[in-house]
Amino acid sequence: MKAIILAGMAGVGYLGVMTLTLRLLPVKERALRLLQIWLVSVPLLGLAYWLTPPDLGFLPAELQDDPPWFGLVFCLGLWVAGFFGGLLQLYNLTERGLSLRLLIDVTEAGEAGLPVEEAMTGYSDGRGIAWMFGKRLDWLVAAGLVRVDGGRVTIAPSARRTARRITWLRGVLRLGEWT
Amino acid sequence: MLLIGALAGGRWFGIFVASHVFSLLLWPRQQRSRVLLMLIVAALIGALVTALLVPHGMLPGLATTGHRIVAVISALATVSCCFILYTPMYYVIVSSLTGQMLVKLNAADDGSLPLDALASPVTYRRIVEPRLDSMVASGLLRRQDGVYRATPKGIRTARTFRYLKALWQLGPGG
Numbered sequence: 001m002k003a004i005i006l007a008g009m010a011g012v013g014y015l016g017v018m019t020l021t022l023r024l025l026p027v028k029e030r031a032l033r034l035l036q037i038w039l040v041s042v043p044l045l046g047l048a049y050w051l052t053p054p055d056l057g058f059l060p061a062e063l064q065d066d067p068p069w070f071g072l073v074f075c076l077g078l079w080v081a082g083f084f085g086g087l088l089q090l091y092n093l094t095e096r097g098l099s100l101r102l103l104i105d106v107t108e109a110g111e112a113g114l115p116v117e118e119a120m121t122g123y124s125d126g127r128g129i130a131w132m133f134g135k136r137l138d139w140l141v142a143a144g145l146v147r148v149d150g151g152r153v154t155i156a157p158s159a160r161r162t163a164r165r166i167t168w169l170r171g172v173l174r175l176g177e178w179t
Numbered sequence: 180m181l182l183i184g185a186l187a188g189g190r191w192f193g194i195f196v197a198s199h200v201f202s203l204l205l206w207p208r209q210q211r212s213r214v215l216l217m218l219i220v221a222a223l224i225g226a227l228v229t230a231l232l233v234p235h236g237m238l239p240g241l242a243t244t245g246h247r248i249v250a251v252i253s254a255l256a257t258v259s260c261c262f263i264l265y266t267p268m269y270y271v272i273v274s275s276l277t278g279q280m281l282v283k284l285n286a287a288d289d290g291s292l293p294l295d296a297l298a299s300p301v302t303y304r305r306i307v308e309p310r311l312d313s314m315v316a317s318g319l320l321r322r323q324d325g326v327y328r329a330t331p332k333g334i335r336t337a338r339t340f341r342y343l344k345a346l347w348q349l350g351p352g353g
Binding site: 001003004018019022023061062063064065066067070071074077078081082084085086089090091093094095096097098099100101102103104106107108109111112113114115116119120123124125127129130132133134136137139140145146148151152153154155159160162163164166167169170173174175176 | 263277308
């Protein structure tokens with residue numbers, strides 16, 4: 001239980017630091033900054049686990065981590081999952097989720113609703129779906145995965161393997177058309 | 180019992196992955212999110228039952244001292260954590276727009292396409308309409324005479340994320 005309690009406390013603490021960081025600092029590459037903060041938190045959590053007593057001052061013997069060596073492993077494993085699968089995904093979804101943004105736009109249209117055409121032109125407070133596409137393309141260029149030259153977009157050699165893996169997985173899983 | 184619960188959870192998550200992959204071959208696209216949810220709930224129930232029934236001395240050479248509740252919590256936590264790591268990877272393959280752009284470019288001759296071929300009103304509609312319809316299938320929106328409106332569930336979801344956007348000062352985004 002110590003592993004779970006400390007990992008939970010790390011999550012709550014990180015959420016506080018993350019919120020303060022996003023609100024107070026002019027952060028350009030936010031996701032990278034969140035990852036950097038997490039990387040600092042990992043050894044701190046390990047240290048906290050090592051320095052605190054097995055009962056945390058209140059846990060009865062039958063609720064303590066057993067075997068003791070696995071407690072630290074489990075604690076850090078929970079924190080890895082909690083960040084990459086939880087907090088980072090929540091941030092990404094909130095910041096750039098396409099479906100979520102469409103949902104917000106439709107909700108803000110109220111009872112009048114939105115047909116598809118207006119959902120595209122009014123996407124993200126009127127920026128339009130083309131703006132979203134341009135943003136994705138800019139990210140791919142900045143990450144070195146594609147280059148844009150003379151009205152043409154070319155995939156970088158380093159990105160081809162990723163594209164082939166996705167294509168193969170989609171074929172194996174019979175996922176059909178993109179959604 | 181922490182280790183025993185984690186092992187039970189890990190095993191059930193493995194069963195979940197295998198059954199989820201298998202389900203993709205059987206169920207139509209519109210039902211896949213629902214099937215995913217059903218399978219993970221089944222895995223959680225399986226992990227719970229296993230953790231409740233697994234004997235204390237299951238692992239040779241390991242004397243367990245913990246209460247069985249530790250195994251239960253550990254098993255459920257393991258399945259849940261593996262699931263929240265698995266789901267983003269699955270959705271990158273299924274619906275990531277960035278992934279789709281890379282795949283389309285890779286399939287083109289010499290890995291290159293005109294910008295208009297990659298980003299055009301036709302392409303946009305092919306992306307936006309299925310997303311809206313997917314939200315209709317999951318109960319967040321309803322569609323009538325070609326117009327999409329939010330359901331109470333959709334309104335609650337939108338409100339939650341609008342609050343997070345305000346809290347983290349993220350702007351409209353998307």
